[in-house]
Amino acid sequence: MATSSPDFLAILRRLAEHKIDFIVVGGVCAALQGAPVATFDLDLVHSRKPANIDRLLAALETLDAHYREPVARWIKPTKSHLASSGHQLLMTSFGPLDLLGTIGAARDYESLLSDTTEMEIDRALKVRLLGLAALIRIKEETGGEKDVAILPTLRRTLEEKSKP
Amino acid sequence: MQHWVIQNDGSGAHEADEPCSQEARPTHSPDGVDLTLIRWMLSLTPLERLEVLQATIRSIMQLRGDIKS
Numbered sequence: 001m002a003t004s005s006p007d008f009l010a011i012l013r014r015l016a017e018h019k020i021d022f023i024v025v026g027g028v029c030a031a032l033q034g035a036p037v038a039t040f041d042l043d044l045v046h047s048r049k050p051a052n053i054d055r056l057l058a059a060l061e062t063l064d065a066h067y068r069e070p071v072a073r074w075i076k077p078t079k080s081h082l083a084s085s086g087h088q089l090l091m092t093s094f095g096p097l098d099l100l101g102t103i104g105a106a107r108d109y110e111s112l113l114s115d116t117t118e119m120e121i122d123r124a125l126k127v128r129l130l131g132l133a134a135l136i137r138i139k140e141e142t143g144g145e146k147d148v149a150i151l152p153t154l155r156r157t158l159e160e161k162s163k164p
Numbered sequence: 165m166q167h168w169v170i171q172n173d174g175s176g177a178h179e180a181d182e183p184c185s186q187e188a189r190p191t192h193s194p195d196g197v198d199l200t201l202i203r204w205m206l207s208l209t210p211l212e213r214l215e216v217l218q219a220t221i222r223s224i225m226q227l228r229g230d231i232k233s
Binding site: 004005006007008009027028032034035036037038040119120121152161 | 193
């Protein structure tokens with residue numbers, strides 16, 4: 001396991017360098033849009049088109065990506081793992097990275113695209129984010145305790161963003 | 165004229181002794197969310213927001229003893 005704090009920016013840069021199609025969701029997505037939330041992992045929904053999976057595998061190789069569990073074994077994600085709709089809970093040299101085939105009610109990369117916006121982090125990095133309203137809807141659909149707990153903060157952030 | 169401020173503990177408005185220099189805005193939403201933190205985050209650039217998030221996580225991990233200062 002990594003013993004330093006996560007560097008989400010480094011992971012995003014590496015994925016962008018490899019021209020990976022992905023959408024940032026979860027806590028990092030919320031924080032980038034102004035929500036005062038903390039998270040220990042970077043959640044992404046990736047395109048499961050074969051060419052994108054090939055590029056993603058190459059990028060993950062440079063990040064020393066492997067499954068967080070079992071701790072005693074170093075298991076690397078494969079093409080079939082990344083092609084599935086499941087959640088790949090990985091550790092990388094820059095911290096935890098969750099690659100999600102689908103989120104909420106089976107929403108995949110393509111079906112989420114219309115609810116995304118592109119955000120320029122700096123001159124060298126643009127990332128695609130799930131919009132805050134869509135993130136709220138999906139957390140409402142999911143309805144897990146962790147998702148419900150964060151909803152008031154997300155809703156109030158959306159309200160504050162909407163104010164002139 | 166009366167001037168009203170919202171207490172930081174979210175317990176509601178009270179009459180202030182001194183006039184407010186600017187229009188008072190609520191510090192908390194009715195459901196208890198700290199709006200001052202949201203407004204502060206929204207005042208930052210995306211890169212700064214990411215840096216705040218990473219610094220927060222680093223602080224938590226240092227406090228837990230997961231990493232050294």
